[in-house]
Amino acid sequence: xxxxxxxxxxxxxxxxxxxxxxxxxxxxxxxxxxxxxxxxxxxxxxxxxxxxxxxxxxxxxxxxxxxxxxxxxxxxxxxxxxxxxxxxxxxxxxxxxxxxxxxxxxxxxxxxxxxxxxxxxxxxxxxxxxxxxxxxxxxxxxxxxxxxxxxxxxxxxxxxxxxxxxxxxxxxxxxxxxxxxxxxxxxxxxxxxxxxxxxxxxxxxxxxxxxxxxxxxxxxxxxxxxxxxxxxxxxxxxxxxxxxxxxxxxxxxxxxxxxxxxxxxxxxxxxxxxxxxxxxxxxxx
Numbered sequence: 001x002x003x004x005x006x007x008x009x010x011x012x013x014x015x016x017x018x019x020x021x022x023x024x025x026x027x028x029x030x031x032x033x034x035x036x037x038x039x040x041x042x043x044x045x046x047x048x049x050x051x052x053x054x055x056x057x058x059x060x061x062x063x064x065x066x067x068x069x070x071x072x073x074x075x076x077x078x079x080x081x082x083x084x085x086x087x088x089x090x091x092x093x094x095x096x097x098x099x100x101x102x103x104x105x106x107x108x109x110x111x112x113x114x115x116x117x118x119x120x121x122x123x124x125x126x127x128x129x130x131x132x133x134x135x136x137x138x139x140x141x142x143x144x145x146x147x148x149x150x151x152x153x154x155x156x157x158x159x160x161x162x163x164x165x166x167x168x169x170x171x172x173x174x175x176x177x178x179x180x181x182x183x184x185x186x187x188x189x190x191x192x193x194x195x196x197x198x199x200x201x202x203x204x205x206x207x208x209x210x211x212x213x214x215x216x217x218x219x220x221x222x223x224x225x226x227x228x229x230x231x232x233x234x235x236x237x238x239x240x241x242x243x244x245x246x247x248x249x250x251x252x253x254x255x256x257x258x259x260x261x262x263x264x265x266x267x268x269x270x271x272x273x274x275x276x277x278x279x280x281x282x283x284x285x
Contacts (some may be wrong), residue, residue, distance in 0.1 A: 041183030073183025087146025
């Protein structure tokens with residue numbers, strides 16, 4: 001693989017890993033979690049309007065597109081922000097998000113009737129076992145709700161990937177624009193009724209938080225995602241996706257640098273099991 005492509009993979013891993021501590025910084029600035037997810041999706045939509053041009057896809061794609069937009073644009077991001085909102089420690093949420101891969105394989109088997117080999121079953125159980133070790137870490141017991149929402153985020157991402165298989169022929173800008181549209185509108189309405197005073201809260205968001213939300217929309221949601229699809233022009237999904245296992249390393253490192261989080265022994269053990277299992281799940285065809 002050329003150095004240029006390796007650097008792109010490194011950038012993607014760092015971008016995805018940084019999304020977690022960056023989100024926590026915004027939440028610590030008193031921005032409500034659901035509103036924050038809505039604003040992130042709103043910025044994605046705003047940036048894609050010139051490329052989307054309000055095109056409507058063919059009817060045969062509508063069900064899959066709506067399903068993908070809700071699972072990805074609404075559920076993934078709201079569960080991510082809630083996971084970090086209810087967790088005082090970021091690292092377990094980052095590792096918990098890795099369950100998206102075994103969940104994805106199970107979702108494909110259930111919805112698309114794909115066969116799961118014995119090797120994959122062993123690695124799936126291994127990944128869940130690693131998360132269980134983290135769940136039962138005595139020092140992380142107060143973060144149970146955060147880990148629960150992280151698991152829901154991973155499950156939502158898995159379903160989104162299944163739906164995305166039906167959208168391969170669609171323009172990526174159109175797919176992402178619909179994701180931003182559904183995410184922004186639905187989450188904004190939920191925020192209005194649950195979190196309250198949404199409009200006045202937006203006016204109180206600090207400049208630093210707006211910069212961080214913009215970073216998430218531009219660098220993570222758009223930049224890293226589009227670069228991943230650029231690499232798909234040269235490599236198969238199986239060749240690219242193992243690098244997805246790298247982002248927890250950068251996320252945990254940034255959590256240490258920003259928040260001073262020191263992983264426990266049980267967390268390190270569980271994290272190694274999860275990341276290793278997910279890495280080899282990527283490698284099996």
